[in-house]
Amino acid sequence: MIYLTGDLHGDFQRLSPKQFREQETLSKEDILLACGDFGGVWYGDERDDEKLDWLESRPFTTAFVTGNHENYDALQTYPLEQWRGGAIRRIRPSVILLERGQVFNLCGKRFLTMGGASSHDIQDGILEPDDPLFRLKQRTLDAREAMYRVNHLSWWKEELPSEEEYQTARDSLDRAGWEVDYIITHCCPSSVQDVFSGGLFQRDKLTDFLEEVRQRCRFQTWFFGHYHADMDIDEQFKMLYEKIVKLDI
Numbered sequence: 001m002i003y004l005t006g007d008l009h010g011d012f013q014r015l016s017p018k019q020f021r022e023q024e025t026l027s028k029e030d031i032l033l034a035c036g037d038f039g040g041v042w043y044g045d046e047r048d049d050e051k052l053d054w055l056e057s058r059p060f061t062t063a064f065v066t067g068n069h070e071n072y073d074a075l076q077t078y079p080l081e082q083w084r085g086g087a088i089r090r091i092r093p094s095v096i097l098l099e100r101g102q103v104f105n106l107c108g109k110r111f112l113t114m115g116g117a118s119s120h121d122i123q124d125g126i127l128e129p130d131d132p133l134f135r136l137k138q139r140t141l142d143a144r145e146a147m148y149r150v151n152h153l154s155w156w157k158e159e160l161p162s163e164e165e166y167q168t169a170r171d172s173l174d175r176a177g178w179e180v181d182y183i184i185t186h187c188c189p190s191s192v193q194d195v196f197s198g199g200l201f202q203r204d205k206l207t208d209f210l211e212e213v214r215q216r217c218r219f220q221t222w223f224f225g226h227y228h229a230d231m232d233i234d235e236q237f238k239m240l241y242e243k244i245v246k247l248d249i
């Protein structure tokens with residue numbers, strides 16, 4: 001079985017037996033897929049262990065694509081390996097990061113994964129921790145409750161894919177004949193974003209790439225997170241946040 005959910009931000013209460021009751025009947029063969037902003041690898045040290053070990057103790061496998069709020073420095077320390085047709089980083093034996101631009105074969109269905117998104121909460125800038133004026137700038141920003149983040153501490157440029165990752169996605173889709181069953185991303189195609197946001201969310205290179213995928217690729221359903229709401233945009237596009245949905249396969 002495959003279940004899907006939206007942003008977790010390092011808070012896994014949603015996956016507790018009380019809130020995700022179906023887990024009683026699940027095994028490690030069953031997968032809970034999170035559509036980005038997993039946030040369980042946040043400090044990159046032993047402070048992450050308790051939550052990750054708890055996830056490992058659940059009777060299902062947790063797999064996630066990356067969002068914009070992930071510690072990319074820490075995630076990259078986990079080595080790449082192959083898993084069910086695509087590249088992953090294994091955080092724990094059953095906690096798995098699904099790399100970008102991969103097509104996985106899960107339960108006989110093909111899943112394209114393409115994590116990442118532009119942060120929307122950085123309009124007042126990104127601070128550099130080695131800036132001699134860092135403390136002063138931070139105090140000034142805090143005093144006016146500004147929306148800023150700190151490079152390598154709360155923001156990483158890798159929130160958006162590299163050229164290589166876009167190429168990997170194109171190559172994988174070429175091999176799949178631009179036809180998959182499901183697409184799992186954090187943000188969504190530009191035109192879909194325009195439908196529900198009324199222009200609030202800016203298009204960027206990734207949403208434009210996903211737009212290309214929307215137009216060229218045949219797929220059944222596209223699940224995405226990022227926008228912090230649960231909403232069926234139409235038959236094909238499903239925005240997820242706190243809901244956990246079971247995939248009908």
Ligand SMILES: [Fe+2]
Pocket residue numbers: 007009037067069226228
């Ligand atoms: Fe988020």
